[in-house]
Amino acid sequence: MNALPAFGHEPVMIDEVLVALQPRDGGRYVDGTLGAGGYTSAILDTADCRVWAIDRDPDAVAGAAELVEKYAGRLTVIEGRFGNMAEILSRQGIEAVDGIALDLGVSSMQIDDPDRGFSFRNDGPLDMRQGKDGLSASDLVNEADEDVLADIIFKYGEERQARRIARAIVNVRAETPIVRTGQLADIVRNTYRGGRSSKTDPATKTFQAIRIQVNEELDEIERGLRGAEIVLAPGGRLAVVSFHSLEDRIVKEFLRIHSGEVPTVSRHMPAAAQTGPTPRFTLVRRGTQKPTDAETKRNPRSRSARLRVAERTSTPPMTED
Ligand SMILES: C[S@@+](CC[C@H](N)C(=O)[O-])C[C@H]1O[C@@H](n2cnc3c(N)ncnc32)[C@H](O)[C@@H]1O
Incomplete structure (x- = not known):
């Protein structure tokens, strides 16, 4: 995909x-x-x-x-x-x-401008709002319940490691808010099983899921x-x-x-x-x-x-x- x-x-x-x-x-x-x-x-x-x-x-x-x-x-x-x-x-x-x-x-x-916050390759504010209104990706990642996050990542990212990723997000945000795309990408990469052997960046599906949710x-x-x-x-x-x-x-x-x-x-x-x-x-x-x-x-x-x-x-x- x-x-x-x-x-x-x-x-x-x-x-x-x-x-x-x-x-x-x-x-x-x-x-x-x-x-x-x-x-x-x-x-x-x-x-x-x-x-x-x-x-x-x-x-x-x-x-x-x-x-x-x-x-x-x-x-x-x-x-x-x-x-x-x-x-x-x-x-x-x-x-x-x-x-x-x-x-x-x-x-x-949108994707090539790090300031829009869609890219896991280039660090920027964790935003992802196409319409620049409503809740941002950062709001979602910092505020949603762990179960809700896991469901979003599973459903919209078709990501089988969704629960693991959601747990890692919740653990990190308990210490420090997640406000940069680089932070979120690293959380996913660090928690991902088998990520290093894959050609696709492990953050790919999680970013897709959050983007789909943020923009409905x-x-x-x-x-x-x-x-x-x-x-x-x-x-x-x-x-x-x-x-x-x-x-x-x-x-x-x-x-x-x-x-x-x-x-x-x-x-x-x-x-x-x-x-x-x-x-x-x-x-x-x-x-x-x-x-x-x-x-x-x-x-x-x-x-x-x-x-x-x-x-x-x-x-x-x-x-x-
Ligand atoms: C793939 S690009 C379109 C590229 C365009 N066909 C071209 O040739 O340049 C998708 C565009 O649709 C806009 N978009 C996505 N969902 C939208 C929606 N629900 N309503 C209006 N615009 C939307 C995005 O902001 C983005 O600019």
């Missing part, structure tokens, strides 16, 4: 994402993960269309000022979470769009997918690039249910009315698409990327109540 995916300056699987979205003149598109603007620029360069680009990271939004100028009148950049895309777009007067791209995970700008990343994916169902016009395309199995599992499951592969079960509907699935999406291809060998050679950081693409049908979105 690639625990802390990041990206070169080349946007990951951009050719495949463009094929999926098929940007057309006059079309309206959402880039839910603006980052360095690779997808946004590519969409805007492909057709005379409009893009609404969202990022929760204020640095990404500030960094897009030049793009807003370059694509004057065609690009709107918004600071926010893609989980709120329906509300965000509605505030912009947009009720339906023709395509949505989500490129999940961390940007190279998996909840955001679910909310983003539901938002996409609401805002995509019939025939509109959704393209999601994931970087590890926890992310991809959520996308896969959502599309499986919403493409009618398993029946919809609503406790508000009589069983008799639930005679069959009502697809809200059709799968453009079954399974995932991987980057080409040429791309992984050029940009090794792309190697764990997986793309799923689906097309919205005209069935109204599923309501929660």
Whole structure:
């Protein structure tokens, strides 16, 4: 598993994402993960269309000022979470769009800047907040109960030594607060069984887990997918690039249910009315698409990327109540 995916300056699987979205003149598109603007620029360069680009990271939004100028009148950049895309777009007067791209995970700008606290390779403040708000990684590591920490590291890091690591964290913080990425990485490395023989840094999975928890990343994916169902016009395309199995599992499951592969079960509907699935999406291809060998050679950081693409049908979105 690639625990802390990041990206070169080349946007990951951009050719495949463009094929999926098929940007057309006059079309309206959402880039839910603006980052360095690779997808946004590519969409805007492909057709005379409009893009609404969202990022929760204020640095990404500030960094897009030049793009807003370059694509004057065609690009709107918004600071926010893609989980709120329906509300965000509605505030912009947009009720339906023709395509949505989500490129999940961390940007190279975030991971390469030690001050953002994502990296176990370069020491920095233990932060990891993409949106620069809410609880930081340091808050979590210093305040959560040992059991809670162990569960997070196990569930979101798929780390089998989670209990051991959580215990080591709690032992250290009883003496001194854990406020640097280097401190946390060393705690994990020093407690890890068999770590020295592994090619992967033993801190990898623990850092992934804490990052996912701090940013509520998996909840955001679910909310983003539901938002996409609401805002995509019939025939509109959704393209999601994931970087590890926890992310991809959520996308896969959502599309499986919403493409009618398993029946919809609503406790508000009589069983008799639930005679069959009502697809809200059709799968453009079954399974995932991987980057080409040429791309992984050029940009090794792309190697764990997986793309799923689906097309919205005209069935109204599923309501929660
Ligand atoms: C992998 S990067 C995107 C790179 C981008 N496709 C490009 O070509 O430059 C992911 C970006 O998504 C942002 N992000 C992650 N989760 C988010 C969420 N729930 N809402 C909005 N932005 C999010 C991160 O802050 C980061 O900037």
